[in-house]
Amino acid sequence: MARPLRNRTRQQALSVALATGAYGLSFGALSVAAGLDVWQTSALSLLVFSGGSQFAFVGVVGAGGGPFAAVVTSTFLGLRNGFYGVGLAPVLRPIRGWRRAWAAQVTIDESTAVALAQPAEDRAARQAGFWWTGVGVFVAWNAITVLGALLGSRIGDPADWGLDAAAAAAFLALVWPRLAHRRAQAVAAAAAVLALALTPVAPAGVPVLAAALVAIVAGWGHPRPEEVPE
């Protein structure tokens, strides 16, 4: 690939890595506010390494849900990464062993988006976009998570600092880009209403999981392809 193009891909990857890494600060602080310690918070960022799943894990724990509900919710939210892997496999081929294990770990929203934003006929640019973004986000996200957790453990009552509202805003920011179409908006509204309706009657963690049923109902029919969020 031409050199200017490679530089542009790398710049894209690094700016995405820094922007995404920065909100590791809010994850670290929220995780500690939910009752996890600094080591557990870091372990989540290293092992789970998927923002939505991690925020969901600590969100469920913070709301009083059990570890099991936290694992199930976080895993459901990670399902989309499996689909990203399917799309990336042809881009990264041939790949084996440790490199494939590592490619899998850094398969997330951002690395997939940057890889697939490069021209389809330029496989080298797509590979560069994937690796620079994936590894860049991994480094920034984990380093800044530690910082957030250390800050978060020093501030007393998290509600005084509005950290509970920050968690809600983080989820809103994660879902926002996926609400471009009517059907996605309807799914989001129905899921939120169902979860709230169940909140007074079901154990913590269950209302959020029950909202996945809305997705199954909405996905079963035949929406036009452009109505399905990425």
Next chain:
Amino acid sequence: MSAYAWMWVAIVAAGLLSWGIKVAGHSVPESWLENPRVHRIAAFVTVALLAALVGVQTFSSGGSLAIDARVAAVAVAAVLLWRRAPFIVVVAAAAAVAAGLRALGWG
């Protein structure tokens, strides 16, 4: 086992499952996942879970529903997202609004 140990078990399990899903995606033959219904449901699961988390995180308080400073904070976040503000700005502004309102004695 203590609650602390169970939390570690949950973290490692969530990590293994997260990685396992990613590896599975890289490994399965593409044709296995060509079913459009599976694709649609997976995409909507992400939307549904995140939206449910927004709702619960904004309106629930220890197993019951409540309206407090978080609602105003999330409304501000929505306006900022609509104005295309970056993630970190949205989150920080929401925290500032909630913290400010509480400092004034509301919510």
